[in-house]
Amino acid sequence: MRIILVTGPGGAGRTTVASATALAEAKAGRRVLLVSAEADPALGGGHLRIRRPDPAADFRREFLDLQARSATALDLLGAAPLEDAELTELPGSHQFALLRALRDAAAGDRDLVVVDMPPLLDALAVLALPEQLRRYLRRLLPAERQAARALRPMLAQLAGVPMPAQWLYETTGRWEAELAAVQAVVDAPDTTVRLVVEPGPAALDALRTARLGLALHGLALDTVVANRLLPADSPDPWFAALTAQQHRHLDRLRTAYDGAVHALPHLGRDLRGPEDLALLAVDEKPAPAPAPEWTVEDRRDEDGIFVWHLPLPGAVKDELSLVRRGDELLLAVGPFRRNVPLPPVLRRCTVSGAGLVDGDLRLRFTPDPGLWPKTS
Structure with missing residues (x-):
């Protein structure tokens, strides 16, 4: 299964490029899943399915599950349990919901999964999250301590302090397994990142940031998409100057990046449906680029x-x-x-x-x- 993670600076057209990529591949006969919170649901059908992460429902489900597993400890503390109706998602819920959606998508039967990621810096932080959290869990609750489960009641009496409860180790083990599954998807050789930029002054900075952040975490950048390129045949001097400026930035992108750089046209209007998306599909399908090797x-x-x-x-x-x-x-x-x-x-x-x-x-x-x- 191939997985393409689409990101870029805010406003560069990530959702549009992700949707166009998914639609073009589905029309070519591949079974495609598009994971996006903003894609048009009407695009779904035929070989294309759309999954919208639901951070609020995901947060409520995980919180209630944790509350149920720790019910005994909460009862001892005299805590009043929370109900589904009074729960609202906390900051960070979107990132976890997206990671779970990515994990579940990779376990499906699709040929291709296209993921509409957050803006560039947020996307890089999300992709680094599983490894970081696994490291925190290993430091705070080392696996070797679980070997002393049978000794915990005796140790508690000798030390005079309560030992971590079984539910805590079980919950930690479940989180570790889930995070490991997500990290395996992110690190898979068929998972690559597609960077969407507008050919302007900030494009080179976005490219450098993306390459640096991805390389640090061993991830591959397969394509740079220069979006909303203006037509080059306008007789209007102001418009022609703006077009020339875009093309200079496009040339700099191609010089700075030795991989594939694809230019997509500016349609001059808001998108009007699948017909317009078909005009914005990347015409080549590069093979997954290998991640930088350490x-x-x-x-x-x-x-x-x-x-x-x-x-x-x-x-x-x-x-x-x-x-x-x-x-x-x-x-x-x-x-x-x-x-x-x-x-x-x-x-x-x-x-x-x-x-x-x-x-x-x-x-x-x-x-x-x-x-x-x-x-x-």
Whole structure:
């Protein structure tokens, strides 16, 4: 199953491009699911299905389930349970509803899933969320502590403090499984991102932000869509100058990005239905681009070190921050942060230097003599 995540700056036409992509693929005979909160429901039919995430219903269902699982603890505290009718969604519900919709869509029988994502920075934050939350769960409730379930009553008596209840571990395990399923969809090689921009002054910044954020999390950008390109044959001088400016920005996009850049026309009017969407379909269907690979180069024979290569296109040295903490690397680049587990071979090494060369972050590691086996 192929999954295309469509994002871009606010107002660039993400929903339009996502809808046009889904409709064109469905007309070509593929079974397509469009996940979008804003797409026209009338587009559904034939090979095309539309799913609209429902954050309010999703939040109520999850909250009531958690309340039911923790009923015993809440009763001991004298808490009054909340009812469905009085629940309103909290901030962040949209992100979780979208992730669950993505997970459920990937488990279906479609050939292609097109997801209308939030604006660029929000979309990158949503895609990073499963990994971040799984890390928090592992730190707060390590799995190895669950092995002592039978000892908890005795430990509680000895320590004089209550031990975490069984429901807490069960709930954590369920969340871990759900987050792992979502992360598997996001990390799948057939999941790619499509960036929609308008060919203007902000387009290059959006491209750099997208490439940097996606590379940091190991995701692939398959296509850049330059939307609402004005026709180039107008006799009006003002209009012609505006068109020329757009084409200059389009040329810069093509120079800056070595992948596919597709230009879609400005229709000069509001969309009037499927007929207009058919004019905005991307004519080529690029194969999923491989995600940037983080590789470890063994240079012990040459200079006694390992080099960890982290491709971060568009990264700037002044915006980089690197901190090693245990077996993790705390990496900040521009507006993005990620806690990256070190490859096993590097955990027995010390960091001996770093450099950024043409978007390739190179971290040098020296084997720690106290942790490496002696060789004769």
